[in-house]
Amino acid sequence: MDRVIVRPPRWRRRAVIAAAVIAIAGGAAFALHREGGRALAVEGSRVTFGRVTRGQFDDVIQIRGQVTPLRTTYVTTPSGGQVRAIAIEDGAHVEAGQPLLELANTQLQLDLISREAQITEQLNNLRSLELAQEQSRQVHEREMVEVHYQIKRLGRQKAIAARAVAEGVTPQVELDDLTDELDYYQRRLAVETETRATADKLQRAQLAQMRTAAEQLEANLDLARKNLDGLDVRAPAAGQLSAFTLEVGQTLAPGDRIAQIDDPDHVKVVASLDEFYLPRVDIGQHASWESYQLTVSKIRPQVSNGQFQIELVFDGDAPKDVRRGQTAPLSLRLGQPSEAVMVPNGAYYNDTGGAWVFVVSSDHRQAVRRNVKLGRRNPQQIEVLDGLSVDEEIVTSPYTNFLDRDRLELGH
Secondary structure, eight states, X not given: OOOOOOOOOHHHHHHHHHHHHHHHHHHHHHHIIIIISSEEEEEGGGSOEEEOXXXXXXXXXXXXXXXXXSOEEXXXXXXXXXXXXXXXXXXXXXXXXXXXXXXXXXXXXXXXXXXXXXXXXXXXXXXXXXXXXXXXXXXXXXXXXXXXXXXXXXXXXXXXXXXXXXXXXXXXXXXXXXXXXXXXXXXXXXXXXXXXHHHHHHHHHHHHHHHHHHHHHHHHHHHHHHHHHTTEEEOSSOEEEESOOOOTTXXXXXXXXXXXXXXXXXXXXXXXXXXXXXXXXXXXXXXXXXXXXXXXXXXXXXXXXXXXXXXXXXXXXXXXXXXXXXXXXXXXXXXXXXXXXXXXXXXXXXXHTTSEEEEEOTTSSEXXXXXXXXXXXXXXXXXXXXXXXXXXXXXXXXXXXXXXXXXXXXXX
16 A cells, blocks of 8 residues: 555557557457448358340239139028028039028017017008098088088078068068078088088098008018018029038027028139239239130229239130139239340349349449339349449349348458
8 A cells, every 4th residue: 555656658648548449440340341330241152143134024923813703692691590400511502592591580470470460450440440531421421411401492492481571471580580591501511511621631641641551561561571581591593502501509690691602613813912013903904824814804902911902704714623712823914015124033122122232343342232213023024214234233132131231242
C-alpha cells in the first residue's frame, strides 16, 4: 500500500489506445467481409448460372389438377327425423326417384292430424256461415215481397178512396189514413233496400275472408303432407351415390346433406393456381393433358392460402380409364408465343419474387445484386422486362443463404 506507482508518459498511453482502436476496426472489417456483412465468399461449384438470351417465349404454365365429376347433385333431407330403414348402399348406381332411406317423425304425423282437424273445422264454419247468410237473404226477400204487396194494395185503395171523397161518399180522413200508410210502406221499402244492400256487402266480405282462411289452411295442409312425404327420401337425379354413410336410428335435421350423386360418365378437372396468375387466366383458355384438350369453363376468384381454383372441361371425350380423384398434370396456355428477352427459370425466383438477382461479372469472380423487373413465366423461362441485357449471366440456384448480401465472392 505504501508503494509508489509510476505513471507512464502521456504519449505512450495515447499510442496504446490508438493501436487498440485500429486492431478492433481491422478485425471488424475482416469479420464483416468474411462472415456477416454485405459480401459472402462461396464456392463457384456450389451455385448454378444461367445466361440471358433472346428468343421465342412460350406463354405456358404447368399445373396439377384433380379429376372430379362434371355434375354433382347433393341429397338433403326435406324433413328431419330418425332413420328407420336404408334402402341402398353407398357407391351404388341410382335412378332418379329411387328410394334411398325412410325416416320416422311422430311430430310431423301429429302436425298433419292437427291441420286436418283445423281445415275440417274451418270448412264447417264456412258452411254454417253460408247457411246463415242464405237464411238472412230469404228473410230480407220475404220482407221486400211483403212491402211491395202492401204498396201495391194501398195504392189501389187510395185511388178508390180519392174518387169516393170527390163524390162525397167517403170522408177525407179515410183518404188521409190510406195516404199515411202508403208513405210508411214506401219509406220502409227504401230502408229495406238499403239494409239488404249493406247486409249483402258485409256477408260477401265475411264469406271471402273465411274462404281465404280455408285456402290458407289447405295450403298449410299440403305443406304438412309434403313434409310427411319427405320422410321417404328419394334420389333427385340419376348417377353414382357417394358419401352415403348413415346408420339406422341416426337422427337428422331438416336440410342435412346426407349424400351426393355424381355423374359417372362425364368429368371435369379442378386445378389450383398461384394468385400471381389470377389476372392472366380467363374463361375459354386452352390446356392439354397428354393428347387430350381442355378449356377453362369457370374461375373461382376467391384466394385461399395464396391460391385460386379453375375448372376445365374436355373438348370432346375424356380418357376412358380416368377416375374421380385422379391427378391430372396440365399445360395451360396463357397467351400466344412471342419474341422476348429471357432468363432460365429457377428456385431464385421464389426467394426474391423476381425483384432482384445476382448478376455474374465477366471474369466469374463475383456476382453483384441488381434490381430487375421480370414478367411472364413458364416452366423453363422467365421474361425479362428491365434490368438485364442479352448474354449477361445470373445465379439461378436458391438464394436462401444470400438474401442479406449485396455481393458474392465466387471462388474456384
